[in-house]
Amino acid sequence: MYKSFFKISLLLFGFTLFSCKENRQTAADQKHVAAPSVVQAANLNVAESSKKTPENADREISFDIVSPFKKDDYENCYVHGTTKLIHKTDNSFMLTKKDFAITDVDFSDINYEGPGYTIYSYQSSANKNMEVVIIEGQADIGTAWYYVVVLDGEDLVDKFYVKEPRANSENTDMKDFINVALKDKDLVLKFKKDKIAAYSKPLANLRTEGSYLCLDKKIK
Known part of the structure; x- marks a missing residue:
């Protein structure tokens, strides 16, 4: 056991x-x-x-919707959607949006006597409230200057001349010469270098970005 x-x-x-x-x-x-x-x-x-992406990284918004204003001879104005440039005199407009008067656009200070205007609207698919209106003052030969109006809805943000650089309006459409972007608080105008007219004067305050010369404008 x-x-x-x-x-x-x-x-x-x-x-x-x-x-x-x-x-x-x-x-x-x-x-x-x-x-x-x-x-x-x-x-x-x-x-x-x-x-x-770091929180403080600058984000660039491209104004990728570019289209021309149409001339309305009956109402003596240029129209794009709800934005209008209504002739007051040969050298001045009243800019309206949704029939609200926004600002005067007056070229009498430079005694402009050119043959007319080409006008484009630049808008962003990322921020559809903003609109940049660029008016090209045509010269007897080529382009005399550009005038930029920046809108946020029905509010005026800024307006200013751009006298250089210029393309030749006889062979270059504005939409093929100028790109627009918003980076932080800077409006960035990008001018295609290979389309700058021979008569255009170089500016020292422009920076180079690839195939563009860029003008940075601090907006309000």
């Missing part, structure tokens, strides 16, 4: 030892499998965070 009890005890001890070994092996295997998952997740988080 003693021998039988000894054999049973020995078998139980062996079974317990085997079970402990199996449990230790299983735990080790689980740890071994779990470790790469943690590393991969950490690497993924780093990769994702590296793609994030």
